[in-house]
Amino acid sequence: MNHGTAADATAGYNFAYLDEQTKRMIRRAILKAVAIPGYQVPFGSREMPLPYGWGTGGIQVTAAVIGPHDVLKVIDQGSDDTTNAVNIRRFFRATTGVATTERTTEATLIQTRHRIPETPLAEGQILVYQVPIPEPLRWLEPSEAETRRMHALAEYGLMHVKLYEDISRHGKIATTYDYPVRVNGRYLMRPSPIPKFDNPKMDRNPALQLFGAGREKRIYAVPPHTPVKSLDFEDHPFEVQTWDRCCAFCGATDSFLDEIVTDDRGGRMFVCSDTDYCRGRREQAHAAPAPVEKATA
Amino acid sequence: MYVAVKGGETAIENSWKLLAETRRGDPAVPELSLAQIAGQMPLAVARVMGEGSLYDPGLAALAIKQASGDLVEAIFLLRAYRTTLPRIAVSLPLDTSRMALRRRISATFKDLPGGQILGPTYDYTQRLLDFSLAADESGAQATRAGSAAEPVPDAMPRVADLLGDEGLLEAEIPPAGDPEPADLTREPLDFPAARAARLQNLARGDEGFLLALGYSTQRGYAWNHPFSGEIRMGEAAVEIVPEELGFAIDIGEITVTECQMVNQFAGAAGKPPQFTRGYGLVFGASERKAMAMALVDRALRARELSESAGSPAQDEEFVLYHSDNVEASGFVQHLKLPHYVDFQSELELIRKLRAAAGAKDEAA
Numbered sequence: 001m002n003h004g005t006a007a008d009a010t011a012g013y014n015f016a017y018l019d020e021q022t023k024r025m026i027r028r029a030i031l032k033a034v035a036i037p038g039y040q041v042p043f044g045s046r047e048m049p050l051p052y053g054w055g056t057g058g059i060q061v062t063a064a065v066i067g068p069h070d071v072l073k074v075i076d077q078g079s080d081d082t083t084n085a086v087n088i089r090r091f092f093r094a095t096t097g098v099a100t101t102e103r104t105t106e107a108t109l110i111q112t113r114h115r116i117p118e119t120p121l122a123e124g125q126i127l128v129y130q131v132p133i134p135e136p137l138r139w140l141e142p143s144e145a146e147t148r149r150m151h152a153l154a155e156y157g158l159m160h161v162k163l164y165e166d167i168s169r170h171g172k173i174a175t176t177y178d179y180p181v182r183v184n185g186r187y188l189m190r191p192s193p194i195p196k197f198d199n200p201k202m203d204r205n206p207a208l209q210l211f212g213a214g215r216e217k218r219i220y221a222v223p224p225h226t227p228v229k230s231l232d233f234e235d236h237p238f239e240v241q242t243w244d245r246c247c248a249f250c251g252a253t254d255s256f257l258d259e260i261v262t263d264d265r266g267g268r269m270f271v272c273s274d275t276d277y278c279r280g281r282r283e284q285a286h287a288a289p290a291p292v293e294k295a296t297a
Numbered sequence: 298m299y300v301a302v303k304g305g306e307t308a309i310e311n312s313w314k315l316l317a318e319t320r321r322g323d324p325a326v327p328e329l330s331l332a333q334i335a336g337q338m339p340l341a342v343a344r345v346m347g348e349g350s351l352y353d354p355g356l357a358a359l360a361i362k363q364a365s366g367d368l369v370e371a372i373f374l375l376r377a378y379r380t381t382l383p384r385i386a387v388s389l390p391l392d393t394s395r396m397a398l399r400r401r402i403s404a405t406f407k408d409l410p411g412g413q414i415l416g417p418t419y420d421y422t423q424r425l426l427d428f429s430l431a432a433d434e435s436g437a438q439a440t441r442a443g444s445a446a447e448p449v450p451d452a453m454p455r456v457a458d459l460l461g462d463e464g465l466l467e468a469e470i471p472p473a474g475d476p477e478p479a480d481l482t483r484e485p486l487d488f489p490a491a492r493a494a495r496l497q498n499l500a501r502g503d504e505g506f507l508l509a510l511g512y513s514t515q516r517g518y519a520w521n522h523p524f525s526g527e528i529r530m531g532e533a534a535v536e537i538v539p540e541e542l543g544f545a546i547d548i549g550e551i552t553v554t555e556c557q558m559v560n561q562f563a564g565a566a567g568k569p570p571q572f573t574r575g576y577g578l579v580f581g582a583s584e585r586k587a588m589a590m591a592l593v594d595r596a597l598r599a600r601e602l603s604e605s606a607g608s609p610a611q612d613e614e615f616v617l618y619h620s621d622n623v624e625a626s627g628f629v630q631h632l633k634l635p636h637y638v639d640f641q642s643e644l645e646l647i648r649k650l651r652a653a654a655g656a657k658d659e660a661a
Contacts, residue, residue, distance in 0.1 A: 054627060
């Protein structure tokens with residue numbers, strides 16, 4: 001097994017691994033996706049040297065749009081240093097030699113799994129999502145032929161019924177991540193498993209948002225400044241998660257917090273899931289409160 | 298300070314080192330050579346080539362070695378390599394009636410032109426562990442099967458062709474214009490899928506998955522009265538027509554196993570009762586897979602033949618979307634990746650719902 005340096009491991013491979021014909025095929029799918037916001041474009045997804053379900057869709061999209069002057073950031077669960085993010089960043093460093101960064105503001109291209117950075121994105125940036133299951137109606141209707149027909153007819157009543165059933169059973173909508181959105185008033189879209197906390201960030205975002213599902217062979221997109229609305233009801237408006245405490249490291253009260261188990265006696269600590277955001281705040285010397293609290297049920 | 302999310306890079310490098318060490322095993326034992334794997338584990342190599350969609354025994358042996366014998370991992374390695382290769386040409390259809398046969402059996406006729414040829418098969422072995430194989434290689438000199446067997450005729454008619462002559466078996470006619478078949482490695486599946494696309498999917502599909510589905514058709518989930526019309530294994534020539542030549546040239550031969558299942562069909566409006574076919578073709582000697590493939594192929598033709606189609610093996614989307622073990626293995630195992638954020642979201646919800654339920658109980 002050759003796990004050597006970038007130079008010898010990737011000799012003989014094209015820039016960003018994929019050959020130019022494949023990149024062109026993917027770019028055409030992306031252009032179509034941008035032209036029809038939220039519509040899932042089938043594409044000839046390739047077998048990648050990373051396993052399906054581990055970001056092959058996002059990797060193919062990134063490989064198709066990345067250029068030598070891009071600055072790449074890769075996050076998983078909001079963090080640059082989780083093993084899968086490290087692995088994908090290493091893959092692109094080896095196959096493209098582009099600069100990589102952990103700072104959201106410095107990146108031109110960000111590949112993500114399960115989060116949107118807390119730092120607002122800017123015009124010109126591209127956010128690439130790794131998508132496991134692109135079809136928002138999949139749990140309600142297993143047949144692809146049928147869900148494609150439902151999209152064609154904009155027949156989304158089933159999803160509203162599902163959300164309504166949540167409310168009648170639990171008193172609230174019990175979907176906490178991968179919360180369905182309507183893009184540009186037309187297509188129902190699955191935002192990939194980001195927490196619903198991140199859904200509002202998709203709305204009219206100045207960055208280009210691209211979604212790649214490798215195993216399911218679909219690409220979709222939200223162009224800059226496109227309206228993205230989380231489904232809800234007039235009497236049950238969409239709401240995001242809140243915490244009654246702040247980040248133990250940086251004191252942030254406006255970020256998504258991960259809960260960390262600190263001992264076997266109920267000790268818990270809450271810290272920012274977005275590690276770059278957290279570090280940025282600490283560098284600006286925001287005081288941190290006492291780190292460990294008891295969890296409350 | 299909480300540090301578990303830091304240090305991914307070093308941890309990954311260390312896991313590679315441990316993996317290499319585990320793969321090599323006891324350094325006092327000689328390392329496996331690719332020639333040994335390709336030569337002495339031909340059935341493992343065949344499976345990796347078939348499901349890896351790349352006919353190359355040397356690379357398949359390398360993949361098996363690199364994967365420590367995990368065949369699904371080896372298939373993945375071979376696929377990831379295959380995807381980087383250009384597609385140079387499309388071959389002419391294999392002519393399996395002109396295969397150099399090493400095995401040929403029919404369960405439908407006692408004797409037939411060309412006869413039955415058992416060839417190398419485990420079918421009639423007593424499944425007793427052969428401890429002579431455990432003795433060191435020195436003693437066990439391979440017995441050569443001496444060419445006792447009578448020579449096999451060059452061309453041997455296929456059973457399906459014999460039945461077809463009488464009109465008892467449906468004819469298999471290429472679609473109008475004989476279009477180039479779909480290539481699932483380039484184009485995503487589309488439903489309803491053409492039979493050529495289905496067969497390609499099944500040929501690449503996981504042997505275990507197809508075996509279970511084929512088995513299910515025999516136990517009442519899509520019963521269609523199968524007979525093994527013919528199973529043949531041997532070497533078939535691959536031919537292409539280069540544009541600049543305009544005629545077919547032989548570019549080599551591949552070992553394949555072909556299974557023609559013959560199934561009952563009661564007839565339908567405008568169609569007299571007739572035998573129908575299920576088809577299986579796989580690289581190498583791999584009868585179990587070829588037979589399972591033929592059963593599933595026939596089950597998937599339910600709609601075309603106006604049969605009722607309520608069983609899993611007849612559900613095209615169910616079968617074709619779940620047959621690929623590289624896709625399945627990746628997605629099942631992606632559950633190992635961190636899901637902190639989703640889990641945190643669910644924790645928050647469950648706590649809120651429980652708090653609300655508790656408040657309701659107190660009020661009551």
